[in-house]
Each structure stands twice: as structure tokens, then as C-alpha cells.
Amino acid sequence: MEDTSRWEIARVRARGGxxxxxxxxxPGSDVELRALPHPAVTLAVEFGERAFEVRAESGDIRAQSGEVRAASGEVRAASGEVRAGGLAAGLGFGVFRARAAGTAAVQAxxxxLLARSVLGVPLGELGRGVVPLDAVWGAGAERLRERLAEAAGWPExxxxxxxxxxxxxQAEGGVDPEVAHVWRLIVRGGGRVRVEExxxxxxxxxQRLWARFGEQLGITPKRAAMLVRFDHAVHALLRGDGPARVAAEHGYxxxxxxxxxxxxxxxxxxxxAIREPWLAVDDRAWPTRGT
Structure with a gap:
């Protein structure tokens, strides 16, 4: 496991989704991070001297190939390697690797339920893929990078x-109340829900629920439940709970x-999985680190 003790890590209390x-x-920590799927849409904005260098892993879950339609036009999602100052990763993105030496970034x-309007992209088109942030935000992504680089510290x-x-x-583009209700039920139940109900x-x-949920959130309700349950389970393992206990308590x-x-x-x-350095910026994994 990469030693993360030298990393500068800061956090802020989650609010408003x-x-x-x-x-x-x-710079001396020349490491490739494996980013693990998470039940959220992930944005990362790099503001240091080195852009993200990302490549998708081979396997059953990959960065999505194909096109997504954003306000700025059609953009191609990363299917191999991408170099960018910012990234947007769909709900339950596939495992990807990112070079982290000398990287400074804010991750959100x-x-x-919020991400669709923030990105301006239907999550069903983004899928489980990873795209450069400027592909969906245009020049706004670069302006944000510049302001982050000039900021005095993490609070700013x-x-x-x-x-x-x-x-x-503030832009239009939310999700159906029915889709939002199902997502909240899945999250509230820790993924332990009877999806057929x-x-x-x-x-x-x-059929309608599966279609609308997939179009608006990018994955099926069943996949969403599996992802939320996985997230709870891997953090329980990280806290030191044994596999047998985790399996029993999380519905496996x-x-x-x-x-x-x-x-x-x-x-x-x-x-x-629980030794992945990416978890060093996860407040549930490292509750005593940072601010």
C-alpha cells in the first residue's frame, strides 16, 4: 500500500447532496491510484502543475466508450487513456487508474439527484464512464482550475x-420524483432492498422504472442497490469488521x-480493496485525517 502519511488532505462536512x-x-510519491466505484457522481478538479493522467482498467467494468451529449456538443468518453485538468465520473464508474505524483485537486x-443539473448531461448518457470535465463544462472548467490555483487555502x-x-x-434537468424516491429508498436501506418491489x-x-432510472441516473435500480451495498461493506471491512460479519450484516x-x-x-x-490509497481522501475511511 502506498504510504499516504505525507499527503496533504482536507475535508469539509457534506451537505446539500x-x-x-x-x-x-x-512530487516524490510517484503512485498510480486505483479509483474505486462509489454511489455518487464524482468530479475532480486538478489545480497544480500536473494534469490527471487516467487510464481505464480492463475487466467487466471499464470506463465507458461512446458519446455523451453536453451543452457544448458531443464529447467522447474515455475508453483508454485521457489527460485532463478535471474529470467527471458517472455513478458507479468503472475502476480506473490515475497517476498522482505532484497532484493537487478538489474532489466533489x-x-x-443533483448531478444531472450540475453537469448538464443526462447521467444515462454518461453511464459508468469517465470524461474530461471541460467536455461538459467547457471553458468554465479551466476558469475554476485557475481560481483554485490562486486561492489562499482549502476553505477558500x-x-x-x-x-x-x-x-x-440552478439549471433545469432534475429527475422524476419516482426515480428520486427509489434512489433514496436504496440509499436509506444500505442497498438491502427488494428490487422487485x-x-x-x-x-x-x-419496465418503466428500469428505463427511466437508467436514463436519468445511468444504472439500473438493481445495480444501484449492489453498488450502495458494496460501498457499505468495503467501509465495514476497512473499519476492521471480519468478512463473515460484514456479509451477514450487509445482506450477502x-x-x-x-x-x-x-x-x-x-x-x-x-x-x-481496503488498502487502496484512493480511500485516503474518503472521510468514512479516514475519519481522523484532515480538517
């Missing part, structure tokens, strides 16, 4: 990002079921 963290990796995790940087997100959230709670048919049939889901989302074993 947004969680933010800032991190600066010393957005509720998918967080305020700048929060203001940018709030400004963009969700449509009945909305008054919609299963047995330890083998837990292992299969961790490999599906993280591309590795539970023991290796």
Missing part, C-alpha cells in the same frame, strides 16, 4: 467549488457472495 475533499500528493461527490477552494456547483444547479412503490411498471448470502461483489466492483479481493 455534496461531499468534498482536497488532497495534495508530494454529488448525489445523482471548497467555497469556490461549492459556489460553482450551486450556480450550475420497487416499481410497485412508485405506481409504475417495472455468505462470504463467497461478498467476495464476488467486491471483485465485481473493485476488480480485486476484499483484503486488497
Amino acid at each position: 455534496v461531499a468534498m475533499a482536497g488532497f495534495r500528493v508530494p 461527490r454529488l448525489s445523482p 477552494r471548497f467555497a469556490l467549488v461549492e459556489a460553482e456547483l450551486a450556480r450550475r444547479a 420497487l416499481a410497485g412503490l412508485t405506481g409504475w411498471s417495472r 448470502a455468505d462470504q463467497s457472495h461478498l467476495h464476488r461483489d467486491v471483485r465485481l466492483f473493485a476488480g480485486t479481493t476484499p483484503g486488497l
